[in-house]
Amino acid sequence: MESPKRLTITAALPYTNGPIHIGHLAGVYVPADIYARFMRLQGHDVAFVCGSDEHGVPITIKAKKEGVTPQDVVDKYHAIIKKSFEEFGVSFNNYSRTSAKVHHETASQFFRNLYDAGKFIEESSQQFYDEKAEQFLADRFVVGTCPKCGFEESYGDQCEKCGTSHNANDLINPKSAITGATPTLKETRHWFLPLDQYESWLKEWILEGHKRDWKSNVYGQVKSWIDDGLRPRAVTRDLDWGIPVPVEGAEGKVLYVWFDAPIGYISSTKEWAEREGKDWEPYWKDESTKMVHFIGKDNIVFHCIIFPAMLKAEGSYILPENVPANEFLNLEGQKLSTSKNWAVWLHEYLEDFPGQQDVLRYVLTANAPETKDNDFTWKDFQARNNNELVAIFGNFINRVVVLTNKYYDGIVPKPNDFNEVDQQVIAELKAYPAVIASSIERYRFREAQGELMNVARLGNKYLADEEPWKLIKTDEERVKTVMYVALQIASALASMSEPFLPFTSETLKTMLDITTSEGNATISTSGTILETPEASEWAKISGDSSEILPPGHRIGKAELLFSKIEDEQIQKQLGKLEATKAANKAENQKADPQKEIATFEDFSKMDLRVGTIVEADKMPKANKLLVLKVNTGLDVRTIVSGIAQHFKPEDIVGKKVTVLVNLAPRKLRGVESEGMILMTENTEGKLVFVNPDEEGVKPGTVIS
Secondary structure, eight states: OOOOOEEEEEEOOOBTTSOOBHHHIIIIIHHHHHHHHHHHHTTOEEEEEEEEBOOOHHHHHHHHHHTSOHHHHHHHHHHHHHHHHHHHTOOOSEEEETTSHHHHHHHHHHHHHHHHTTOOEEEEEEEEEETTTTEEOOGGGEEEEOTTTOOTTEESSBOTTTOOBOOGGGOEEEEETTTOOOOEEEEEEEEEEOGGGGHHHHIIIIIITSTTTSOHHHHHHHHHHHHTOOOOEEOEEEOSSSOBOSSTTOTTEEEOHHHHHHHHHHHHHHHHHHHHTOOSTHHHHOTTOEEEEEOBGGGHHIIIIIHHHHHHHHOSSOOOSBOOOBOOEEETTEEOBTTTTBSOBHHHHHHHSTTOHHHHHHHHHHTOOSSSOEEEOHHHHHHHIIIIIIIIIIHHHHHHHHHHHHHHTTBOOOOOOOOHHHHHHHHHHHHHHHHHHHHHHTTOHHHHHHHHHHHHHHHHHHHHHHOHHHHTTTOHHHHHHHHHHHHHHHHHHHHHTTTTOHHHHHHHHHHTTOOEEETTEEEOTTOOBOSOTTSOHHHHHTSSSOOSSOTTOBOOOOOOSOOOOOHHHHHHHHHHHHHHHHHHHHHHOOOOOOOSOOOHHHHHTOOEEEEEEEEEEEOTTOSSOEEEEEEOSSOEEEEEESOTTTOOHHHHTTOEEEEETTSOOEEETTEEEOOEEOEEEOTTSOEEEOOOOOTTOOTTOBOO
């Protein structure tokens, strides 16, 4: 194994304006956790840090909508997010928050260092101002039409539809997100980081230095920004929520969130180091430290251009070696949206699928949007669990453990001579650690997990070909060798699955009695030394013997690693999404435009009466029409109505309806219709009667 390295691994700070959803997990937190867990298994010194971003404008917008303070919002969602991450098994060394004292101090000092060194420029500019709210409008407080794609709900800093970044002044028909008023322009003074001064350095560092090792989607976006020409970017904002600008004459101004948030990685590292009795500086200032940022594609510019420019300007910090950003994950064909509740929320998943954290981790990795946007569907989630985790991984482990207990009372048998098949299987097994490691080190987590599943497939095929359950009747000595080899595959899965399926790995290690560590040696509860101090479990798989479970070692009883997910569970989740879709449609449903003005004389000509449907039949050879007999109080007349796709004839007999009785008769399919029944659509888009169904209202009652 290569000599141990020091690694600083960061995961994008989530906004505390809502819980964590699967898009966040697939884009950032699952790949970051796989990488951090793997690096720890290799013996490296890892600081894996994150924290809640609590100063973003979306938080203040959320607070205004809910009628609470921003602090109320961040306290609520920080608790939900932190707990969700812990229960999901994301192995942060520290999860902090940007409202913490250590962060305020760190961010303020960082700004002050740059300010004192003359790294900022100070400029007055025209910024949108809401006269009604009496405040300047930060970018996310301005909405309007995107100048590039025409999307009418673009934010002032970025269009969520086409992804283009722009300034609020670029929007067409800008509106205040606070009051809806058209904002005015008002002069204000701010400090700017002159990114244009770092353009040539960024070209050398990124475009020349990282052309081959950075992902193409990351490199391409960064190159586009640099080629377009960099401009100074404000580092302060006129807001009352955030970290106050720590210089004189900056009253009413705070650090802009994009400047404040990435410093949260540094303050989170400080918090962890102080708790653990460590020195934080080597993780950020030692050139031998490798730093990796895990982010989504909407944060590429901030982590590849702006934050590195900040670090370069400060002068004492290392720069990221890689920024393996993922693309976006969609849900059932639609873009995930916190504001529209179109998401699978992590805390709700943990409630609905208790003990199945690894299933979601597996599916999100198998379908990871590593190079392009991908789609999560509940049917695929079910299929991958049932057809892969249960049928391949779980099935192999169950057979090995059950048969070992059945034939040998749970004791690993001593193998006899290995034949050619055994040797080939062992050789394949030895190759997998290096293959999986190579994929992880290149940030190809989907590929790496696929190779892990191939180890389980190798074991399944080996057992299926050798059929020890049949062979036991004729050649017991041969079965000892087969089961010994199968147990080595099972133990390899226990070790190599840890970055991907940590809960499964822990259960499997307990099942195989690989449970406690002393120094660098792993000791079973029965006292067997399973691993020498010179070799980790991972490395030992590819060693000379590839033996993790020695003969004589006793394993535990079998328990199911995965359980089948039933159709009812999936239908429940799809039902949630349908309810969300209906709620969004109702909320966004706009009233039809007003028709041309009608005079009182026009309206008075209409004779609206209450009627009762006394008969209803389908119109022959017509899918949409019902022929109704309606008692109008004046008579019983025939009315043809196009409601056959919404109502069964037998269900509406006896129904009271509103009838326009003096509509000129009209023949439809040869049947004369003598009136019209008033209908409308409800919030779910279903046709309903305009219903005067009140006690004491009789047919013929005039509606006025």
